[in-house]
Amino acid sequence: MASFMKEYEHLKIQLKEIKLATNNFDEKNVIGNGGFGKVYEGELCHSNSEKKSLVALKRLDRKYGQGDPQFWKEIMMLSRYRHENLISLLRYCIEEGEMILIYEHASRGSLDGYLKDASLTWTERINICLDAAKGLSFLHDPNERQQRERHDIISKLPLPKEYEEIVLSATSPLMYTSIEELKGLISKGVVINQEKTWLSITEKGEHIERIYIEACLNLATIKDDRLSHPSAHIVNSR
Template identity: 60%
Template sequence: MDTFLQQFQHLKIQLEDIIAATDNFNDDNCIGRGGFGNVYKGELSHSKGRSMVAIKRLDRRHGQGIPEFLKEITTLSSYSQENLISLLGFCYQGDEMILVYDYASRGSLDRYLNSPHLTWLQRLKICLDAAEGLRYLHDPRGAHQRLIHCDVKSANILLDDNWNGKVSDFGFINNGSRKRAAIGYCHHGSRYPWVL
């Protein structure tokens, strides 16, 4: 564990800073409740500067332990592309396991699908943005290992201030091989085969 923490020291964020940014995890700053814990917003200094961020406070009762937490940090820290939500940092202090991500101020695409305010050109651009993010994850020709997103849906496409689409929630995905079908296991335990 100490070796791991040293390797990712540049991403480490102190718990005190996260508590200050979220006003002690105040419900007023809670922007989502998910299968692995609550997500809060707050302004925080991180590996890329200082900005508004999304802070996922993991709850061990929902099935994510230390190995999954470390795997998510390892995986997410090595994938950077403009159409992916980036991992900006993490906190592992005491019983707290916290991940810090880019903040997408407009939330998820599913909130806007029936909105008359979202034009068809905006919708097309968001689709293309999501496709670029998925291409980056799935393409074996890049400098990174191919990853298969097992839960592509409008709730996992987040939107920033400028309506740019960003793929999220790809930390628990499966490695794909060039020479065989990749089997993906989604969060809900469903099994879906993809031939790549």
């Protein structure tokens, strides 16, 4: 647990700063209440800049049944990944028995409050539902989780375009800590194209490819007698 917490040490903020921002958790600063506890608003410095900005602070209240697992899971997920339909986590505080999560402030207020606007059309409401579903899918769908594992790796280790495309197209996530390690994995062969193609790149840069019969039977993947690939530089072979 200590090593896990150390990974997110840079996101910690002192309780005294939160108390100043919320006027010691004054009820006048409460903007919401949910299964985690009360949500306050206040102005904080949450980056290298000394300029303060409005944030939302979610204060854990254990009487609602939530606790450490939910708190750390929220930090792990929302500080690492970005999605247009998710509120980003900026900071957290764990001090003097308090567990507080700090998010970017939603300029239009909470979703439940926004949906009470009688002027919203049904089309707008449906689009809101779809956008919310996309955000939830990004966090919970197994296929989306694989895409988050790959994008996370790529963002930390810049790759040549061809290798990046192979990583993104691999059926199973490729785990590596260096480009040389990745090249070693690919030289042994990687399954891509939704398990329809096996691809290997030798030390000489030669592309060896094996196409499974399912790929040939699926006409949607065939175009101009060439199968689709993650990179146009990969020469097809049969």
